[in-house]
Amino acid sequence: MTVSRRHILQIGGGLALAGLAQPLRPLADEPIEIWMQGNADGSHVWFDPVGLRIKSGQTIRWINLDPGNSHTATAYHPQNFEHALRIPKNATPWNSDYLLPNESFSVTLDAEGIYDFFCVPHEHAGMVGRIIVGRPVNSPADEASSLDISEAARFAFPSVEEIMNRGIVRRI
């Protein structure tokens, strides 16, 4: 299938160029922040951005900017509350545990693919996010049973296509 393979390579090249044209951060080694946020009465909580495309080896730093709540950044992985795997098979899972206001937690992501994560007390409310490292190579998130996660969470993930096209996906 030479033709389709070439077609895929062309798409890949275009995406790489788009990535160069739209830098995600000012300095090469600074972590990329994802803010944990909530409104005043706690009726709405979210990660901002909710979708991110990064390069292998970049560091993500979650920081709780919600003065009235605790949040976590937790990978979808059997080690975390027996969730179905939604990060690359060779990636290390993480769980920040509860972060109080202004506390933060960092993870460096190396393995290529799609990483889905959630906030432990707010997964039911749809507080989830998705990071794509490099290309969205065949990833467990594609195959994972969606029955494992709340309906609100299922609909909150930005699509792989939207993340690849825009680099950063925000919902506010």
Add this chain to the structure above:
Amino acid sequence: MSFRIAAAIALAAIALPAMAADQVEKAPPSGAYKKVSELVKLPDFLPGLGQLFVDPKTLPAGPFLAYDRDGRLVSTVYMLPVEDLSNKDKRFDDLAAPGGKVDHVDVYFNAGHPGVEKPHAHVVLWHVPKADESRVAAK
């Protein structure tokens, strides 16, 4: 008065205060109430609610007793999971209401927090006038 009767009266005098209602006007409330921020990892003072105390046996519904920065009771809060409210076989009966006079009531949705992780409704019995809600506002 016989010694036996005197002893009985003395015992009753000791026993009575223990049977009396918990002191809730000032933080910390007496009885089985525990500070929520010591039970779960939450900020000690929640903007809009205040400093919360709850008897862990009553979770998730509560009552949660909410105090301002000077330790004065401002509201009694019940936290009722949405999935329980829509379950025909689930009821919340005889919830304690130790806070006294209620000025007005707020009911609103909360997405969840440590302690009550599922989406739920906050039912807030304010013991202070509307204007005094500012006592638990964000600084």
